[in-house]
Amino acid sequence: MAARHMLGALSARRAVGTVDLDLAALSERCRQLAYPGIESCVSENNRCLNGCSGRGQCVAGFCHCKPGFFGTDCALSMGPDGKPALLADRGYVPRTRGPRVYMYELPPSMNTWRNELRLDRPTTRYFVERLVATGARVGDGDSADWYLIPITLRRSSDAWNMEKAVQYVRDTYPWWNRTQGHRHFVIATGDMGRIESERGRLSENVTFVTHWGLHADKPFSGWRASHRNATDIVLPVFLGPSKLSRMGIFTSRNHPKFATKAKPALRERNGPTFFFAGRICGDHSRPRTDGNWPHCQTQRSMGYSDGTRQLVHFHHWNRTGYFVAVGDSEYGKHLLTSKYCFGPTGGGHGQRQVGDPGGVAAVVSGVARSWGSVEDMQAALAGCVPVVISDNVLEAFEPFIDWNSFGVRLAEADIPRLHTVLDSIGPQEYARKVERLRCAAQHMAFSSITGAYMGEDGRYDAYETTLEILRAKAAHPDVPPEALRKVDPQLDAFLDCRDYTDSNPGSDSDSDSDSDSSMDSTSEDSAPDSASSAGSSAAEEVSTAEAAAAAAAGEHDASSNGADGDDAASTSAWRQHQQRQQQLQSESGDDDSNGNNGQLSQTVAQRLCSVSPFDVNDPHTPTCRQLSPRKGGPLYGGLMCIRQPTDLVACPRPWK
Structure with missing residues (x-):
């Protein structure tokens, strides 16, 4: 052997x-x-x-x-x-x-x-x-x-x-x-x-x-079935820190501090009821608004988006409260203030990407930018309830995660009555979707690489979610994916962003952090009060986020790793746990302050650094800029390893 x-x-x-x-x-x-x-x-x-x-x-x-x-x-x-x-x-x-x-x-x-x-x-x-x-x-x-x-x-x-x-x-x-x-x-x-x-x-x-969960042919678009539900896994698309920042997601509504730290104009959900800004026609022409079909100027690329973008625009572009357009100069603002955001069907990676990056800069400066489409995953990260119209296409981590529990799945045949479906969702049901969205967004984020930006600790990010699904599939090889949560309580707890010990009080915790949730609300006395204290400007956060992306990719030395700090929400439970661990560490004479003790770093809960401007000046929440190593060299293993940038054994582990 x-x-x-x-x-x-x-x-x-x-x-x-x-x-x-x-x-x-x-x-x-x-x-x-x-x-x-x-x-x-x-x-x-x-x-x-x-x-x-x-x-x-x-x-x-x-x-x-x-x-x-x-x-x-x-x-x-x-x-x-x-x-x-x-x-x-x-x-x-x-x-x-x-x-x-x-x-x-x-x-x-x-x-x-x-x-x-x-x-x-x-x-x-x-x-x-x-x-x-x-x-x-x-x-x-x-x-x-x-x-x-x-x-x-x-x-x-x-x-x-x-x-x-x-x-x-x-x-x-x-x-x-x-x-x-x-x-x-x-x-x-x-x-x-x-x-x-x-x-x-x-x-x-x-x-x-x-990234592509199509499990049945789509003759209109010419797409052939690709995904095998019994074996395959749909993974969210990785979006680097610079793109997330330009899209405004570093100021996500999912962040526990959003209600007090966001700009006042963004705090209320008073934007469009339904929002989509992106290309409508596959031939790049402007869609018609005279009520006639075909909706585009030519017949080229008729199968673009399997026709969903064209139909949504055709039926709803002029509806009161609906914003359905080719571009939007206030894309970042509307992404945070809209109730529902449209996630159209399309090829796996491109389906979830933004066509024209602009983001926070457009919101701050007011400069008009033509944006690409608002997509399902990006909507979830920003805190906008996603509307998924994509027959026979599984979204990220479906069927393990039920997208309809935090979003709205609509059949393509029901596009004409989209407004009726959304109007039927009452305030309580909508509030439940928003609450579930905070957990679901963690599964869509690659926080261990990018840093935290919505109060998460990285335990439930996209990488850990993939590993947890693989673990459950290996443990129950004969169970179909749609039934796996029912037979595996650990997976079920994980996908709800709760510790397995919550359902099994007699068992030992499996996490290196003892907080019950990775997104507990932050106590207000531990954070600055004014939105201005979150940083000198959103534009500065954009530039530092780009430096963070370079750091994660090992393209720049540490001096340029910058503050791509998105949140790692500080909770009183975590602080108490950390204080206990530091006391034990002091009593034992061990010192992990420089990341030299790899064994200790795997057992002592350490915070995922933040790239959110909401966490700047919060003494209890480390930002990635603060932790950037002073010596030059690439960063391996993502920003969760920023304390030990070249020694992955010493990197803090989300789980034991």
Whole structure:
């Protein structure tokens, strides 16, 4: 077994060792990897996974490991039992909660020889780094619940990589054949999800984590079914801090301080009843307003958005209280003050992206900007109740999460009576949806990477939600997804953003924080009173958020990591717990103030830093700017690891 594992980790690295390529060969290699030239190809900006774990040298994105260590990130070594050990010299211990995820070692041509500088969707890379930071990764595949094939699946042309990787794993390791590909997963960030990169029977049992939940053909738009409900998981789209800030989400209505810290003009929900600002026609023409159909100027791209945007505009553009338009100069304001926001159907990644970034700057300066569409996930993050019109398309984490409990799911055939449906929702039902939205938004956010911005602590973010679903699926392999919550009380509690101990008082808490909720209201005496005290200006928060995005991506040194502080709501329960832990720490003589004690940092609850302007000047809430390391160097594992930016073993864990 040990020999097989070493073969899998080292087989393709012989070609890299000490062989020097001549200029022509190097130029050709760089061209194949889509670099514009040799200089960018060998640039130090080509970051290595996990910084080679401090056990090797990063050479143009490839880890050249020190003797005795191996693996894509040099994290592996051979233990005394002859089995691979993960960061054994750092005291790494997998978390008890699970799941236990084994990451295959692949030839660098399959996963590390990539143009990192052109990576526009970094979800897979962040996920891999979080596996170590959260304690979910294991070094021995025999002990794993799941097996990750860490390849880039960004577009349909990457399908060949999927085929080669599966063949390599099947021929080199024992676990694929033992499971017939079950309990194996990949992350595919392409617009059309699984269908872009699956390889027939070769990958039929693999779980695809994608952004596209279409499970039945849509002939009008020409889309083919892609999602397999029995195996696959729909993941929210990762939005970086700079984009979140420009959209105004750093001042989310979900933040416990919103009622007292937001600008007075934004505090009341007195905007449109129904809001949508974005492209209507696939041909980019202006939609007609004369009541005639077809609604667009030409017949090009008739299947755009499967016709939902066109129909919503056709029936409701001139309705009192409804804002349905191609653009909006007050997009950020309306996102926060509207009752309902429209999330139209569309390709997985693009469906949830904003076409024209503007955000907070547009709200602050009043400069007119033409925005892209208001999307379901973004509405949830901002605190606007999402209206989802997307037949046969599962939204993020459905069916595990019921979007109708915090939003409104409307059949496409009911678009003409949209106003009737919304009018039928009474004040109490609407209030319940808003309350549930605060939890649901946490599952849509990648807080452990971006920092907190709505009072969350990161325990229920999108990464942890994916891991929790994987854990439950492994524990109940024969239970269909729609029934999984009923048989797994831990999953049920997690998806409600409550500790499992709330339902099982006799069991020990599984969290590194003892607060009952990750979004408790902050005591007003601990926070500044005036909205102006939240920072010098929203524009400053925009620039610092962009620096935070660069920090998370390792693109700038720490001096520019900036204050992308979104909230990590300080609660009295958390403060009491932290004080108790600090007292115990002082009594034991341990000091983790510099992040040097990795074992301690995994057991002492530590706050996720905030990127919200609402938390600036709050002495009880650390902002990410305050915690930015002074020494230069990239940040791995997201902003949850900002206290230990290059040592993921020392990174605070959301769960034990």
